[in-house]
Amino acid sequence: MAATGRGRITIRDVAGRAGVSAATVSRVLSGKYPVPPATRTRVLRAARALDYVANPHARALVGGGRKMVAVVVRQVTNPFYAQVAEGVEAEATAHGLLCLVGSTGGDPQREMEFVQLMREEGASVVILAGGVVEDDAYRERVAHYAHALDAAGSRLVLCGRPSPDPGLPALVVVFDNEAGARAITSHLISTGHRRIVFLGGLPGNTALDARVAGYRAALAAHGLPAESAQIVDCGLGRAAGHRAMTELLKETREFTAVFAGDDMVAAGALRAISDAGLRVPDDISLVGYNDIPLAQDFNPPLTTVHTPAEQLGRAAVRLALRDPEETAETRHVLGTHIVVRDSVSPPPSARAQ
Secondary structure (H helix, E strand, O other): OOOOOOOOOOHHHHHHHHOOOHHHHHHHHHOOOOOOHHHHHHHHHHHHHOOOOOOHHHHHHOOOOOOEEEEEEOOOOOHHHHHHHHHHHHHHHHOOOEEEEEEOOOOHHHHHHHHHHHHHOOOOEEEEEOOOEOOHHHHHHHHHHHHHHHHOOOEEEEEOOOOOOOOOOEEEEEEOHHHHHHHHHHHHHHOOOOOEEEEOOOOOEHHHHHHHHHHHHHHHHOOOOHHHOEEEOOOOOHHHHHHHHHHHHHHOOOOOEEEEOOHHHHHHHHHHHHHOOOOOOOOOEEEOOEOOHHHHHOOOOOEEEEOOHHHHHHHHHHHHOOOHHHOOOOEEEEOOEEEOOOOOOOOHHHHHO
């Protein structure tokens, strides 16, 4: 990966390394003029070695620039990511920009390739959306993205994920995962539940770790011992929720409520509970996270934490398009709130009394 503490690599740097004139480099990179194959190969090799990207502003002046905003998500079929992308697209359109959406399936290599492509195409803004495992590889990767995009005149926005270094040239737009989890766990406790399972942990994932922290904080705030926390690390998705809930019901029935890591986990858990001949909320109360549009159509409608997914996407574009001189703050936090529906009731023992 290219180090980026230096300034922007210019066409003259490429020309010097290739031993040709700047005009020759321009001809090779434009692809519009005949150039001897050996010269073309030498120029392209020099450009790759220097990690050169054509200045998007200069390219726009000659009609080759594209005014684009790109958003990279884990999975476009996930309702949360779809809403973030919808917000990005709506705000980009309002500013006369084209929006491109890429999905990675969680593969860092695919993410890296997409970011590089958007850098080469001169995208104005590149948005990376969703929680991640914040390890050394992630920190190195994001540092490279931030410096490389900045050198190419683009802006990086981390949407729903942290910046590994506040000094990086990147914006961060997040919502308070921990506060939302603390609030919905407190709602279950206030309804009478003391044995609450968190279903959907994924150690190292920034979003889910924050939700687990909020869950633990609520238990502690209400005087419940630390050992009362029960966390099932099954990750996210409907299939994961169904599988983990099925296994949990085989092992124990001591819990009275389940806090699903997101609404898709809750959907899988709801089906597993039904398959076991039990009912929500009569036998087990269930809550989720994100408030996807279908949450209100579950049977019963799901109590959940509303996250500002579309607003995240809109804010990411709006903040990135501001003049950097006008905003010194690089981290922006949006709020969450609980949506109370019909999937929670007092535990059976409390109702019996």
